[in-house]
Amino acid sequence: MKVLVPVKRVVDYNVKVRVKADESGVETANVKMSMNPFDEISVEEAIRLKEAGKATEVVVVSIGTAQSQDTLRNALAMGADRAILVEADGEVEPLAVAKILKGVIAEEEPGLVLLGKQAIDDDSNQTAQMLGALTGWPQATFVSKIELGDGSMEATREVDGGLETIKVNMPAVVSVDLRLNEPRYASLPNIMKAKKKPLDTKAAADYGVDVTPRLKTLKVSEPPARAAGIIVGSVSELVEKLKNEAKVI
Amino acid sequence: MQFDLTEDQRSFQEMARNFANNEILPNAEEWDDQSIFPEETLRAGAALGFGGIYCRAEHGGSELTRLDAAIIFEELASACPSTAAYISIHNMASWMIDRFGNDDLRARVLPKLMVMDHFASYCLTEPSAGSDAASLKTRAVRDGDHYVLNGAKAFISGGGRSDIYVVMARTGEEGPKGISCFVVENGTSGLSFGAQERKLGWKSQPTSSVQFDDCRIPVENLVGSEGQGFAIAMAGLDGGRLNIGACSLGGARASLEAAKSYMAERKQFGRRLDQFQALQFKLADMATELEAARLMLHRAASALDGKHPDATQYCAMAKRLATDTGFSVVNEALQLHGGYGYLKDFPIERYLRDLRVHQILEGTNEIMRVIIARKLIG
Numbered sequence: 001m002k003v004l005v006p007v008k009r010v011v012d013y014n015v016k017v018r019v020k021a022d023e024s025g026v027e028t029a030n031v032k033m034s035m036n037p038f039d040e041i042s043v044e045e046a047i048r049l050k051e052a053g054k055a056t057e058v059v060v061v062s063i064g065t066a067q068s069q070d071t072l073r074n075a076l077a078m079g080a081d082r083a084i085l086v087e088a089d090g091e092v093e094p095l096a097v098a099k100i101l102k103g104v105i106a107e108e109e110p111g112l113v114l115l116g117k118q119a120i121d122d123d124s125n126q127t128a129q130m131l132g133a134l135t136g137w138p139q140a141t142f143v144s145k146i147e148l149g150d151g152s153m154e155a156t157r158e159v160d161g162g163l164e165t166i167k168v169n170m171p172a173v174v175s176v177d178l179r180l181n182e183p184r185y186a187s188l189p190n191i192m193k194a195k196k197k198p199l200d201t202k203a204a205a206d207y208g209v210d211v212t213p214r215l216k217t218l219k220v221s222e223p224p225a226r227a228a229g230i231i232v233g234s235v236s237e238l239v240e241k242l243k244n245e246a247k248v249i
Numbered sequence: 250m251q252f253d254l255t256e257d258q259r260s261f262q263e264m265a266r267n268f269a270n271n272e273i274l275p276n277a278e279e280w281d282d283q284s285i286f287p288e289e290t291l292r293a294g295a296a297l298g299f300g301g302i303y304c305r306a307e308h309g310g311s312e313l314t315r316l317d318a319a320i321i322f323e324e325l326a327s328a329c330p331s332t333a334a335y336i337s338i339h340n341m342a343s344w345m346i347d348r349f350g351n352d353d354l355r356a357r358v359l360p361k362l363m364v365m366d367h368f369a370s371y372c373l374t375e376p377s378a379g380s381d382a383a384s385l386k387t388r389a390v391r392d393g394d395h396y397v398l399n400g401a402k403a404f405i406s407g408g409g410r411s412d413i414y415v416v417m418a419r420t421g422e423e424g425p426k427g428i429s430c431f432v433v434e435n436g437t438s439g440l441s442f443g444a445q446e447r448k449l450g451w452k453s454q455p456t457s458s459v460q461f462d463d464c465r466i467p468v469e470n471l472v473g474s475e476g477q478g479f480a481i482a483m484a485g486l487d488g489g490r491l492n493i494g495a496c497s498l499g500g501a502r503a504s505l506e507a508a509k510s511y512m513a514e515r516k517q518f519g520r521r522l523d524q525f526q527a528l529q530f531k532l533a534d535m536a537t538e539l540e541a542a543r544l545m546l547h548r549a550a551s552a553l554d555g556k557h558p559d560a561t562q563y564c565a566m567a568k569r570l571a572t573d574t575g576f577s578v579v580n581e582a583l584q585l586h587g588g589y590g591y592l593k594d595f596p597i598e599r600y601l602r603d604l605r606v607h608q609i610l611e612g613t614n615e616i617m618r619v620i621i622a623r624k625l626i627g
Contacts, residue, residue, distance in 0.1 A: 070256070077260065185268055188298030188311040188321075191260045 001111035001170075002057045003046040005080065006101055007039040009064055009071040010121040023219045026121075035071045038116025040078075042176045044183040045146065046114050047079040054148050055112070057081050061104050063088055063097050069199065076194035077186035083199040088211050096204070096211040098130035103207030105135060110171065112153075117142050117175040128175035138168035144179040252544075258320055261313070265324035268294060277329035280453035281599050284445075286410060287332060287453060288368075294336065295365035299325070302340055303488065304347040308355060309363030315488055316550040319495040323543075326499030330603035333499065335454040337492035338406045342369035342415040345485045346432060349473040358413055358432060367412035371489070372402040372433075372459055373482050379403075380616050382417075383425040383479055387461060389418035394468050396420075396431065398439070398461040404610070408457030409442040411435065415485075416461075417478045430478035432470040439464030450602030487553055487561055489611045490568035494546045497575025497607045498539065500600040504582035505535050507597055511586055528585065535578045542567075542574040562624040569617035572607040579604050 011017055011026065012034040018027045035043075049055040060075040061084040062068040072083035086100055105113065118125035132139030140155035144163070147154040157164045158177050186194070204211045232238045242249045254262065272290055280287055294300070302318045304310025313321075318340070325333035343362045346369075347355060361367040378385040387400025398418055405414075414433040421427035433440055443458035473481050509532065512522035522528055549567035552560040583590035583597045590597045608614050 073256070073260070185264050185297050186260070187296065188261060188264070188302065188313060188317075189306070191257060191264065192311075192313075194260075195257065 001055050002059060002108060003049060003055045004101075004105065004108055004110035004113045005039070005042050005046045005058060005060045005075070006097070006113070006115050006127070007043065007060050007062050007071055007075055008036045008116070008119045008121075009033050009062065009068045010036045010119055013037055013120055019220050019222050023221055025217065025220050033067070033070070035074055036116050036119045036121075038118060038120070038176060038178070039075075040116075040183040041178065041180050042114040042116050042174075043075045043078055043080060044181050045176060046112075047184075048181065049112075049146075049148070050079070050081075059084065059108055059110065061086065061101070063092055063100055063204070065089055072199055073194050074186065076197045076199070077191045078184060079186075079190065080197075082197060084202060085199060086202045086204055086207070088204045090211075091213055092204075092211045093213050093215060094124045094126035095130055095214065096209055097127050098134055099209045100204055100207050100211075101127070101131050102134045103209065112171060113137075113173045115173070115175045117177055125175075128173055132173040135173065137171055137173050139173040139175075140166060140168050141175045142177045143174050144177045146174065146180070254320065258317060261317055262320050262324055264297065265299075265321045266327070268297065269325050269328035273325065273328035273332060277332070277453070278593075278596065278599065280329065280332065281450075281603075282452075282593075284452045284455075286335075286455055288365075290332070291336065291368075292365045294325075295363065299336055300339065300365045301343050301347070301359070301363040304340075304344055304359065304363065308347070308359035310343075310347060310359075314550070314554045315491055316547055316554055318488070319491050319546055319550045322492045322495035323499040323502070326496035327503040328499075329453060330496045330500040330600060330607075331451040331453040333496045334451065334493060334603075334607075335406060337489060337496060338371055339365070339369045340492065341485045341489040342371045342413065344488060345371075345415055345430065345481055346413075346472060348484070349430065349477070349481050350432070351469065354432060354469055354472070358434075362413060368407050368410060369413045369415065370405050370407035370411040370459070371485065372405050372414050372416040374404050375401060376403045376458070380613055382482070383428070384423075385417060385419060385428065387416070387418040389420050389429060389431060391420070391468070392465070395465045396468060396471065398431070398433065398464040398466065400461050402459040404446070404456060405459045406451075406454050406456055408455060408459050409445065410455045414440070414459060415472065416459075417482050418461075420475050420478075425479035426476055428478035428482070429475045430472040430481045431466060432472060433461075433464065433466055434470075437464055437466060449605060450599070451606055483561070486611055487564045490564045490617075491546060491550050491553065493607050493611045494542075494549075494568045494571030494575075497572045497604050498543050498546065500604045501535075501539055501575040501578035501582075504579040504597055504600045505532070505539065507595070508532065508535075508582040508585040511589070511595075515587075522585070531581060531585065535581055538574050539578055542571040546571045559624065562621055565612070565617040565620040568611065569614045569621075572604070573614060576601075576604050576608060 012032040046058040058080040059082050060080045063086045115128045142158045143155045144158050145156035152169050298311035301310035306312045375385050389396040389398045412435045416431045416433050419427050420429040439462045441460045446456040515522045546567040549563035552563040579600045
């Protein structure tokens with residue numbers, strides 16, 4: 001079984017993001033970029049499936065600028081077998097990403113698509129669900145455990161109030177949550193080997209997808225600065241303020 | 250001239266930085282405080298290729314360059330110079346076996362060293378032979394299929410804990426040409442250790458004297474040929490000096506970052522410290538000198554990679570400059586922290602204690618000047 005893992009290049013989670021002066025978005029020039037952390041988890045899971053003999057090939061795909069190659073090389077260094085870069089400049093919305101992925105699926109015919117549940121830049125949390133709808137495949141979202149069966153899989157989902165285990169037929173679209181696994185570091189020899197692994201470059205047009213955004217961003221602004229707190233003198237003063245000023249009790 | 254890192258080097262750097270930040274930094278204070286040798290973390294690093302960064306791939310080495318190693322050691326040391334420096338020593342000793350050892354010896358000891366199932370120590374210095382290393386007195390006498398070692402080594406990193414000791418001992422005449430290099434395995438009868446040394450820094454690695462009393466080792470454990478030992482020891486040190494210099498860069502960089510953050514928060518006279526021009530100038534000088542030392546170190550590493558005829562001289566220059574600069578930067582960073590810098594609640598004093606010894610070991614900075622001057626004057 002082939003596993004397809006879409007990965008996204010995003011602003012590194014350690015970076016303190018800054019809004020651009022013209023309020024058109026966040027600053028990405030000269031900012032450290034990395035693989036979306038949820039995608040790292042899906043890459044790790046795919047590699048583990050391969051190591052366990054349950055998958056035969058791990059193909060990673062990224063949709064973005066030429067620099068997304070770095071992200072793909074990173075996935076190859078972790079242990080993916082092959083990479084596809086679908087070049088597209090500017091913002092590509094989840095629906096366009098899902099349509100392109102549908103095209104990639106038609107070519108690659110994977111038995112499983114493993115995605116991060118969301119990307120930490122726009123937090124959309126839509127691509128997996130849209131891809132499920134477009135392909136007509138079963139979907140399991142926010143998955144924290146995967147058990148592959150014969151022609152089906154059991155997926156444990158993190159839902160409000162606990163865990164839910166569902167059975168889905170394969171092929172399926174799965175979006176992964178934080179607790180599924182802990183991604184490995186790429187070893188020095190594997191970083192070297194990643195250079196020699198195949199990386200194909202395609203264009204969005206190759207899949208007949210128009211990536212023009214459907215949404216228009218009016219303005220991106222900083223959240224309001226947090227107001228200074230106060231130190232209360234006693235519990236009764238605290239209760240009084242919670243009741244009459246904050247009006248929460 | 251190319252000053253930017255390659256794509257691979259950026260990947261090595263990022264991986265080493267992530268490993269340092271996630272696996273080393275959160276524990277470094279405890280390892281220092283309680284003198285813990287972090288074996289599990291070292292093995293986790295070795296699984297990523299840190300056990301034999303520039304050893305050949307045949308027995309599990311990563312087969313990277315000295316420049317790659319310098320980049321990696323700077324990152325590891327930014328979290329804990331002491332732990333990074335032990336990894337450097339392990340790499341140096343392992344490389345000497347890989348480069349000069351016979352195939353049987355390499356096949357026997359390298360696989361476990363590369364994954365750090367076994368730890369390695371480098372044994373040159375003796376109680377009465379420090380800077381004048383070629384005057385060492387430990388003797389190895391051939392007896393049939395064995396060598397019998399007698400003598401003592403001092404200040405041995407990993408002493409008492411390491412599994413493999415790469416030992417320089419005299420097999421012939423006085424001076425450097427009478428010295429040979431041997432692998433002594435822990436457990437060999439006649440091998441014993443002194444008490445653990447009590448040290449200013451470098452507390453996350455054991456240090457002790459190593460004693461040889463009629464210690465018999467098979468002739469196969471000779472590394473290289475008889476009389477080649479001092480040359481092997483010095484070849485190992487070229488790389489060791491780069492690594493230690495890189496460890497100083499890493500510790501100094503972390504201290505500079507800590508000083509920057511502290512100065513952005515601390516207010517005196519109604520202003521943040523980083524708004525005082527006198528202190529800004531101090532930061533500017535620290536950053537400039539650190540960058541200059543890094544350039545020198547990378548230049549020397551490239552020279553060693555390219556087998557430049559003056560590589561040893563460049564390595565000595567880089568070691569001297571990077572370790573002196575590193576200590577002065579961490580010292581300034583402590584000053585910028587004021588009284589808080591002297592407390593263990595801030596990490597600066599740990600970096601200061603760790604970096605101080607880099608000016609002493611792998612050849613003192615005075616010996617670095619001897620090497621450089623010898624080349625200059627001839």
